Amino acid sequence: MTAPLHTGAEGFLHRFDGLRTRLPGARLGWVQQLREQAAESFRAQGFPTRRAEAWHYTDLRQVADAGFDEPLSILGAAKTLPAPHGAWRAVFQDGRFRDDLSSLDAAPFVAASLAAGLGTLEDRLGALARPAAEPMAALNTMLFEDGLVVTVPAGVAGGVLDLLSLGSATDRPAAFHPRHLIRLEAGASLTIIETATGPAQARYLHNPVYEIEVGEGATLTHVRLQQESPRAFQLGTLYARVAAGGTYDNFTLNAGGKLVRNEIHASLDGPKATCHMNGAQLLRDGQHADTTTVLDHAAPDCASRQTYKTVLSGRSRGVFQGRIHVHQVAQRTDGYQMNQALLLSPEAEIDSKPQLEIYADDVKCSHGATVGEIDADQLFYLRARGIPEPKARSMLVEAFLAEAVEVVQDGAARAALEAAVNGWWEAAA
Amino acid sequence: MLKIEGLTAEVDGKPILNGIDLEVPAGGIHAIMGPNGSGKSTLSYVLAGREGYEITGGSVTFDGIDLLALEPEERAASGLFLAFQYPVELPGVGNALFLRTALNAIRRHRGEPELDAMQFLKVARQRMQALSMPEDMLRRGVNVGFSGGEKKRNEVLQMALLQPRLAILDETDSGLDIDALKIVAEGVNALRAPDFSALVITHYQRLLDYIVPDRVHVLMGGRIVQSGGPELAQQLEASGYASVQAAA
């Protein structure tokens, strides 16, 4: 027996029926096939419900019931954009590339709109994403219109690229599903600083999918600053594959949005590959943020580090699910996962589910989770030195976050992150 | 400067302070001695404003102001300083940032301009040198991984920076080697002034050789059972608290 689909899922399927001949790649057989298959999966599964193990702690009903339209096709005037962190910038508004606001010329890498170059992407689009397993990736595949395609040639140091996603305030909420493809060839390096934001009143669904390939000995630093409008939803699914000796270094800040999910599937595919997945979730009243990581150690001598910190105030809710799968071949794996929550209010709640599956015998894998409150003795010590209580609290929260923030080595990335954390505080105070 | 009258306090319904009367005039250095568990730290915490104590009676005024009505940070800003018996570790809070934030909070309250990082560093270096503290203690987390003696020196450094008008030293001498003891005493003596007072809690007469008190009080069972001049400390060192009990 199949349960009736949420109206929201039906709305998206309807939209696909109406748009299938007009979406980018409609005349490319392989794109069409990807979309049809994804639609098939999404039709079968609909929005995930809490009965699905991967979605046990995150209820998508408020997203499914919201009733979304497509983004407006008339682009608004250029907005005042946040200051860039690097020399190159790709700007998306409601999931569509804004050539006029982007500056990618003269970059030592190739970066362009996905819609404009679909014809050449058959080997990349869909190489990592698994729409059959992840319903939000299915929804993305069915309806993506655009995205960023980045290729850093072998041996090239790409510098810092800003990826900016702007959501718009519209009468009816819009949904957009950008698809970003990032590839670093052997020995290349790049730092991506991504900011997702929207005006305070804007209500929208941002449903990005990333397919990231880090080549042999390449290094990608990827900082994601999720600062969506407080009424918006972001459900991101990120797939990363790291080749021998390569490093994928992800840091995700979840500070905005009403309901957000940061889902990462990373696979260490060649010997001596490294993956860092770190993050901070800073949550206020009524927010729900979910970080779900799945890490595959699929080759020997790889290392992974995960440190996630969640600060919860008001009636906010945080989720951390982290699965580490060490395959039989992955001897001498060095894995570490730590997730810690600081509850600033008795009404806040954190759910945490670490999961280790180890099939190799020579591995070093540890994980831990803690939930705590601000320490009364520490708070008193600071106040006894004349530091006012709100400042004393913020110092202790920053100290709690420090361990996660300090792992970001890249100077530009670290500065961007610290500014975002400070911004959260100033808004909270 | 500090006037405590009939102060009684409880923790979890258990009476700990049972009627304390004590007056420390401006410029006065008073010592408090007393057996373990007699309520010395409780008194210092109550004066500094720590939560968890129920004041069941009495009053405390600081320069005529009702001290007990103030928040801990307000007490600090008005010039009260407690050197903790057990300084608290703050992992992730750099010592330099901590000291500068505290100093600037106090300076703001006094209407003095705040110090920027460079100005602060200059002042802090000076004070640290006087206390023979290595500079790398500024870079470490507050008290994190500090030895017992280093933590106590860090307390004295805070006192030297914040320049309180009333310092309560809760066993700041415990765990210090002889050289450190002298340095700490010098730190206190350097603050001596007509409008600086101190309440020195200690188990050992030795500290009082260096910080010579005007008065010595013996706290037992949550009340002051005997007071006298510096010679009282010597007497206690020789014959212990049994003699006091007999006299009280």
Ligand SMILES: Nc1ncnc2c1ncn2[C@@H]1O[C@H](COP(=O)(O)OP(=O)(O)OP(=O)(O)O)[C@@H](O)[C@H]1O
């Ligand atoms: N939070 C608490 N709960 C229960 N009892 C407490 C609490 N705090 C203090 N006490 C009790 O109050 C009494 C006084 O403690 P306090 O720490 O003030 O003693 P002290 O004179 O400083 O001793 P010491 O010389 O060992 O430092 C002790 O019996 C102690 O066990």
Ligand SMILES: [Mg+2]
């Ligand atoms: Mg004590």
